[in-house]
Amino acid sequence: QGNSGSRRGVGQRPRVGFYGNGCRNVESIVASVVRKHVQSNPANAPGILRMHFHDCFVRGCDGSVLLAGNNTERTAGPNRSLRGFEAIEEAKTRLEAECPGMVSCADILTLAAREAVVLTGGQGWRVPLGRLDGRISQASDVILPGPNDAVDKQKRDFAAKTLNTLDLVTLVGGHTIGTAGCGLVRGRFFNFNGTGQPDPSINPSFVPLVQARCPQTGDASARVDLDEGSAGSFDTSFLSKVRSSRVVLQSDLVLWNDTETRAIIERFLGLRRPPLRFGTEFGNSMVKMSLIEVKTGSDGEIRRVCSAIN
């Protein structure tokens, strides 16, 4: 019993197995296309994971981040460094050949994000499917948590999207892969708040490393690992780096100062009971994030290409 786009009723939630026989190979097709793109450029894995987050936090998980053109979300500051659009578009092309008009770009991006985690050594999870694609994408809607946000602000931003503090710490744990632009981080490593000194809350032994990677007058678009030495592996190493203050984003560093977020990190690292398993929690929180404000009724469509509305 397969499903087609026309059977997405108003108010129906995405569910595991949604496409059924209607598009049997949807998961394996997305997996193989993403694998190919990550093999040719490993930066696509973190790029795609972050893209899914940026999609879900702006107008819900509706593929709005994928639309190209003047003043679309893609043109907004935080999205200019997104990577992996070609992988999503190629998966869409393959799926249009296999099961035309059935699989939304929002679903493809959701599946691709899981694949990015699995390809970097993370644990997989079952992905509910059946999202529709949105028709609106505006740069002015792109209001996302920022790299200098305090913990309370991060908690509030996530709570506004139905995500609790465990989800926050877990999902930010996604910074276990990928990189940040030097232009965004180096200020705190050379001249913190006009002091002429690095941010004193950064581990002093970590400072020269980032200074070398991101020279003060060097290329602002050079990139530095979010999880130094483990930026290609989906593991708990990033959370240990938060514990030892060896991370480049201030928003990550401060997660150790708040008693609640610190306790969660300690549980992930086995330093506090009851322990939490990062692999399991990451899948759980990703499923929650992937269900933010999804479109399933007349408010969406199945795009023919992911970069443009029909």
Ligand code: HEM
């Ligand atoms: C408080 C929430 C968050 C903040 C403030 C934040 C901030 C950032 C910043 C500033 C960068 C560097 C971007 C660049 O310079 O190109 C980044 C990268 C990244 N973020 Fe986040 N992020 C947050 C949550 C998340 C979540 C929920 C995920 C996914 C589950 C995620 C996944 C990533 C990944 C994978 C990268 C690396 C991207 C790449 O290498 O291309 N982040 N984040």
Ligand SMILES: [Ca+2]
């Ligand atoms: Ca969206």
Ligand SMILES: [Ca+2]
């Ligand atoms: Ca890592």
